[in-house]
Amino acid sequence: MAANSGSLPRFLERPTSYTTGVWGWITTVDHKKIGIMYGFTAIFFFLLGGLEAVVIRSQLAFAGNEIVSPDIYNQLFTMHALTMIFLAIMPLAVTFFNLIVPLQIGARDVAFPRLNALSYWIYLSGGLLLNAGWILGGAADSGWFAYAPLTLDQYGSGGRGMDFYSLGLLVLGVSSVAGGLNFLVTIINMRAPGMTLMRMPVFTWMAFITSILLVTAMPVITIALIELALDRILGTQFFAPGAGGDPLLWQHLFWVFGHPEVYILILPAMGIVSEVLPTFSKKPLFGYPFIIFSGIFIGFMGWAVWSHHMFTVGMGPVANATFAITTMLIAVPTGVKIFNWIGTMWGGSIDFKTPMLFSIGFVFLFIIGGLSGVSHAAPPSDYQQQDTYYIVAHLHYVLFGGAIFGIFSGIYYWWPKFSGKLLNENLGVIHFALLFIGMNMSFGPMHWLGMDGMPRRIYTYGAEYGWEFWNTVSTIGSYIIALGTIVFIVNVFYTMRQERRTDLADPWDGRTLEWSIPSPVPEYNFKEIPIVNGLDSFWDTKYSTDEQGYMTPIPQGASDDNQEDEEVDIHMPGLSYFPFITGIGLSVSGFGFAIYSQFNVVGLTVAIVGILATFFGAYGWCFEPADPEDHH
Amino acid sequence: MxxxxxxxxxxxxxxxxxxxxxxxxxxxxxxxxxxxxxxxxxxxxxxxxxxxxxxxxxxxxxxxxxxEHKLFTILFASGLILAIYVLCALMLLFGVFI
Amino acid sequence: MTTHETAGHATTTGLDNRKVMMWAFIGSDCLFFASLVSTYLLYRGKSVVGPYPYEVFNIPYTSVSAFVLLMSSLTMVLALGAIQRGDHTRLRIWLLATSILGCIFLGGQYFEFTVFVEQGVTLQGNLFGSSFFTLTSFHGLHVTFGVVILMSFFVMSLRGRLSQEQSLNIELAGLYWHFVDIVWIVIFTVVYLIEAPNIVH
Structure with missing residues (x-):
């Protein structure tokens, strides 16, 4: 909040000197450093979730296989989904929010830098909390949407995993809401002069819509999770059928959150693709306002379709018909976007660099995933597909073929901006090829398997069903994806060992403001806050359009804005310990509550210690001067 | 301003x-x-x-x-309207109004 | 003090970041309470065993609680007016008054809970108990948090660390406090008053 305080212990005063090393990272409030930490942590969890997927596929490769026990299998598919959704895709999107949004709107940082650091520390520790079940009595095992009453001990496996599920996701929810609020305020209030809403780059727009969804959707799941945690820890009756508790309440609350969540996962990727396609087609984005309004409409409609996940529970014809219609409506703005992307490429001089390959892959695979999605928007057809591998195929086409391809496109596109090094192009192409082939081989056959009646979440199947061939193909596909991911990791290590280059400020001939400043980006981002005169205003400084609509380069004068040798004295917010303390404290208290039913006294003690740490951190934070130089 | x-x-x-x-x-x-x-x-x-x-x-x-500035009204109203909408939709789906 | 966190440049809308954040947070908090109220209302009348709400609610008693919280909104707004005029004595009086009214409300809620428990309504007993206690204590936690904030500002003011220029702090605390109050306006109606004696159960 405010006010100076001379009463802080000396070791907690705002550090000023750490710029590198472990303390430099722990106390940083710089959006770029936080973004990099987000990125590496999320990639780590992505690899973990991928490993789980490979084990799942290995188990299913042959009929009657017994690589893992049924119990472990339940934990694997649950944790695979949770890890990929909450610990990989969402944080990877937030990585780009952190790295790119302030640069695209011409700001020096986000609106609340310390809150931003807090979001990261909660995410990291919450991710570990969610995974702590693996070593403490079993990980979550009721599926990622954890339908009641399977989540209660007497109906489920009786393991402790669902404690880590409820508290882990609660803690992660705090991180998401804090991040959502932060980016909401940043985009509303930190734009450079002249950057009106309709001049904002599409990625920033999608970050804006995603933030609104985060801020509004996370509260609903938070309440559902609190009810679940209370049921499990304090013995309330919310989801206990014997006491009249209604399992449908959980399903509704979960999907009220769950469907906006789907758009939280996909909209950032759509934003990335909307940046990459025009850049590598050497054309402005086709139909910018249509893309924006489609995004807004998708985000808005995300609130009106949730029950299409529940067609088979018996809501009655009126409810089913209503939700079917609203769901089908969403195909319209999505289709508009796809036509706009194709229109952007149409007639462009396309440069097939790795980011472009991934973006084209996104468009292609997302069309398939979108169409299979429309096919279960109709209740009668959904009755057939519900809970089969057809759904698994659909969701992987939109989340892997969609979100992950978009994210990889962004990684290749923006990597040079923050490292001053280009990811290797040959390895990039191999990475893309392996991922594209592996993805279609792995998830394509699942359409057939699902239509053939293979249910989701089964641990194994008999040879007599005739599912073995396509399962084997699918498993081989998953190994190819794994191989592609290894190529990516090799590429990252290979690139990190290269010399830093100074000529990478604008390697792709970009359109948005982040390409107008040096790579890697200086701590203060912009030496002078830019003035924005239109959409793609950085492009306009490089090209003019003649009467026929052809682009001609404007000769660049001797202006060397991109030289970073002169000293500039720009005042940046100081470092702080408190986000770290507050964030870790919150997760520690969550951990205490999660182990409470196993170890009463220890759990309670840990929880209290965590809560005290959170309060100490939050209090210190409020009384810490927002700016180290205010300190008297 | x-x-x-x-x-x-x-x-x-x-x-x-x-x-x-x-x-x-x-x-x-x-x-x-x-x-x-x-x-x-x-x-x-x-x-x-x-x-x-x-x-x-x-x-x-x-x-x-x-x-106040209308932005505050927009921020508050969007949360509030969504909240009322979710509440009413759930009550409708659970047949409370019928 | 308003732009410290923004590394020194004015905001796009001219509005303070923290105030925009507070209103966005309040919008978000609406959905927390909507989910809890939904749970409560959907489970209304679904408990398979008693006690039922109309057997335990004491409307006159809760009306007094609601009135106390309503009055704390008045003292809160007077505190804000005081600091904006630079009247630090009145600021302290009204901050203290608001905190005390908040504490009276919390004490009342605690007493109400103990009476309910004596009558057999418990967190574990039936759906009514589970959903009622979760909803009202979630609100109670909000009030508690508000009291902590107000008392912190009271102490800061006593120590001369809350100047007239920092009135935004009180304004934000006030927004939060009033929001907690309007939530109670809703809870008072949809939880308590609709269990009125004249409605057939």
């Missing part, structure tokens, strides 16, 4: 006291209505109407929203 909002249209302390009196009276009416047998049939709409009135007065005057 909009930083000069303080103290300009701020209602005076007397006005705040008057508003508190009105709020108290409405609360008293709410409680009283509950005990009037003749109104039993229309009780829920009456109660909802009265509490919406209190809600609007507190938000508009005590939270000062009536005099």
């Amino acid at each position: 909009a930083t000069e909002h303080h103290n300009t249209e701020h209602p005076s302390s007397t006005k705040y006291v008057v508003i508190a009196l009105i709020l108290s009276v409405v609360t008293a009416i709410e409680v009283a209505v509950v005990y009037v047998e003749a109104l039993a049939a229309a009780l829920i709409p009456i109660l909802l109407l009265l509490s919406v009135g209190k809600f609007v007065v507190v938000v508009g005057y005590y939270m000062h929203l009536k005099f």
